Amino acid sequence: MGTTEELLAELAGLRRRVIRAEGVLAIQDLKARYAELVDQRFSKGQIVDADTLTMVADRAAGLFTTDGVWDGGPGLGRAIGREAIAARLREPTVAYARHFFLNPRIVIHEETATGRWEVLSPCRMPDGTSYWMTGYEDDEYVYHGDTWLHRSMKLTTVFMAPVQAGWTESSVFR
Numbered sequence: 001m002g003t004t005e006e007l008l009a010e011l012a013g014l015r016r017r018v019i020r021a022e023g024v025l026a027i028q029d030l031k032a033r034y035a036e037l038v039d040q041r042f043s044k045g046q047i048v049d050a051d052t053l054t055m056v057a058d059r060a061a062g063l064f065t066t067d068g069v070w071d072g073g074p075g076l077g078r079a080i081g082r083e084a085i086a087a088r089l090r091e092p093t094v095a096y097a098r099h100f101f102l103n104p105r106i107v108i109h110e111e112t113a114t115g116r117w118e119v120l121s122p123c124r125m126p127d128g129t130s131y132w133m134t135g136y137e138d139d140e141y142v143y144h145g146d147t148w149l150h151r152s153m154k155l156t157t158v159f160m161a162p163v164q165a166g167w168t169e170s171s172v173f174r
Helices: 004-039 050-061 082-089
Strands: 064-071 078-080 100-109 112-124 130-144 147-162
Touching: 004 050, 004 100, 004 112, 004 130, 004 147, 050 064, 050 082, 064 082, 078 082, 112 147
Parallel strands: 064 147
Antiparallel strands: 064 078, 100 112, 112 130, 130 147
């Protein structure tokens, strides 16, 4: 058994570790909710109706700070602020996509955090051409109130490879 000071220092260290671990888990959940929402813009291989698209885009934008930055790179553009992010997400550039965020590397800095996620996304363009897209997203997060939010998200596309068979079979869409 240590001194009171040693026990207090150990308790403080354990508290910091718990806060970091809970932050990592909360950010992983935040990214999963974002992926789920942006994928809800599509159903059965098509863009959903305008009302659903608006609702989903607004909810996805709500996962950002009020001055958050969504940066899709040169191909997808950039939006600043929740309203602009929602407007951008209401205009999909693809006819279908699924987002898989993999291999998270998240670092908690008390009430801010950074993260890098590998991205894998099967997608189909409006002309019917299907692709595998891969890249990574560099994110910044902030702990706001009792939840983590995106402060910024920047996509870097590494490659898009065409898929010969495509994502056109009705059996692949739910």
